[in-house]
Amino acid sequence: MFSWFGKVSYCAHTKVAAFADWLKTGRIAASRCSGCGLVSFPPRADCPRCLSGEFGWVEVSGRGTVVTWTRIDAAPAGFEDDAPYTIGVVDLEEGGRLLAWFGASIPDDQRRVGMAVQVVPRLFEEIPEIKVHYTLEQPGTMWFKEPAPAAAEGLR
């Protein structure tokens, strides 16, 4: 369910909702157009190149480079207890770009534009609801993947 994605969700419904299901299993998934093969991250249902609305999923490694970042002290609604937190924008190795929080393995004084990071799928652990996100960690950080959902088409 896409409402699982992010600390606060403003987007409950989307054609690419399975992204959140994949993320819960520990996989970062890009969309691949069934018409022309264009791979997009963030995923999108509608191909900007060939206009097809058919798409599948392909897993990406999560390796990337930090483009820019900021530490937010003045937080919006829903994030007051988290401040300060640091968000970074990352160019992914396979293409596309992602925005996420910096994780515990990269402390304040080590954050640099241009540094290599590993995007790691995460669950918010200490709340009752299922909520998923990802964090930027040191390259080489490992994590556990669940078995892919039985009903899934499978990542190609």
Place this chain on the structure above:
Amino acid sequence: MSGHGMDLDLGGKVALVTGGDRGIGAAIALGLARCGCDVASVDRGPRAEAEAAAGRIRATGRRAMAIEADVADFAAAERAVAAVVAEFGRLDILVCNAGITRDAVVWKMTERQWDEVINVNLKGCFTYNRAAAQIFMERRSGKIVNIASINGLRGKFAQANYAASKGGIIALTKSLAKELGKFNVNVNGVAPGMVMTEMARTLGPEFLDAAVEETVLGRLATVDEVANVVVFLCSELSRHVTGEIIKVDGGQYI
């Protein structure tokens, strides 16, 4: 457990059973082993008995481990779980079965009788659930079965301590089911009625008869009948069951 055509998918799994040296715990350990699990037991009884139980596990072709510890010992629980993972490479199943009774009406119950039962039964459940939870969370997979009792549901004369501990296990089980569900960990409880164990045989016949009369099936449970339900809850057959307490009491308390 074989021959019914459905796959328990327990082959190659590793289980830790507290109180697995005798009684219901031994039956649970053996039941899991017969379905393909390697089993470690934690208990504080005579080592000869613990080794004999381990021997029965090994006779099924599975690996076994016998750890001596007081289940209420928080640090020992962490060490025991770590030792199982170090020895077997993984941990998939936890069954918290260790339990004692120290019966007395409340106005005569001593502080020590209360503390001992709460510590072994309830705290001993907390310590192992906590230690195993961390492993299961990281692996995004796990099964926990906590052994409660119908007396935790209905109360029992002269068992304020025992009933409280078993009622507490039920509430703990449900809480953990809520906390660990997102990590694909099933947490359930089994609430036996009176079970025909070596310990039960030492009670007078009038106690056993009274229990039989409470049942609708007209008999007491065997340890295997309780173990079967535990094995079910450890298997893939029950993967959509969590936060549930299954009574195995022949209808003693409906």
Place this chain on the structure above:
Amino acid sequence: MARVAVVGIGHGRFGQRSDATVQELAFEAWREALQDAGLAPDAIDASVVGSVPEYHKQRSLAGVVQEYLGLNPKPTWLTEAACASGSAAIRTAWMAIQAGLHDVVAVIGCQKMTELSTGEILALMGRVGEVQWESGFGTTFPGYYAMFARRHMHEFGTTREQLAQVAVKNHYYGARNPRALFRKEITVEKALASDPVASPFHVYDCCANADGAACVILASERRAREMGRAGVWLDGIGCASASMSVLRRPDLTGLPSAVDAARQAYAMAGASARDIKVAEVHDCFTIAEIMAYEDLGFCEKGRGGAFIEARQSYIGGTTPVNVDGGLKAKGHPIGATGVSMACEIVRQLRGQSGERQVPGADLGLTHNVGGIGQYCFVHVYRRD
């Protein structure tokens, strides 16, 4: 192509206007613009209202404003492009006049930012960016521009001191603008020492929300000459969009929509960057003004920090920018800002800016950005 004239301007006081409704604020600017133009209300053929609805309790803003201004049954509607709503409304009016549909159109930029509770504002704050992939991580408006700033600092060596100098300049001129929210000068030290907001930004890198309204009255060339009010023309208009999401902006050190819009406006007006004598740019954050110097061609790419450091955007420099205080000192009633910019440029071209007058100002520019650059409108005004 026939030209479009600006025949009247009006500007209300920006600030925390808990004394007035949005339509009452609109009337302050409207009254002044009518007087400035020497027009009676029935001379107006239509109005376009620039405002961002989600900050108001009142729905159908254009409807309530039109009624209060006494303009029923003339046509009206709302134009919204986030913080560029005011310029979007000006562009819309320009198009209506050029189409020959109307001769005289009033553009009212009006906004209340302070009607909402703190909780409602905090909730809106978190929805500035693309909500699907970004807002779930707590992005904020300052956060986005802070990320642009960090990239700019990384690529070009821009410093926090240079950012602070933008704020210092704008507060200097705001102190000399009776309609600005903030009327006190500040120092670089004070700016650097202020509380952190989103690194590298501190409080003085960020504009403040405000309530307020401004109004310009546009007329066709023919009608302007009939009225004897020809003289200041909206000769160049440019508009462009860019991706809403920072995840699809190849370059985070400038706003591609501003570059595109400026190119169009310069071409239409037959002018270049160095012809611009005075400019109003969208300094929602200090880095935004530095990027604007570069995007608009007032200096080379990456040299915006040096530009402010050399005081080139002060009166007396190569291109005076935001000499009315900018968003930084005026405050930013988002629907009104674009129209406020137009008022200042027109005043400058008429020679009416008093101690803040740029000598010989005959070509002026407004640069109005919506959000984090998904919209940009650049207008070039000329005095004959």
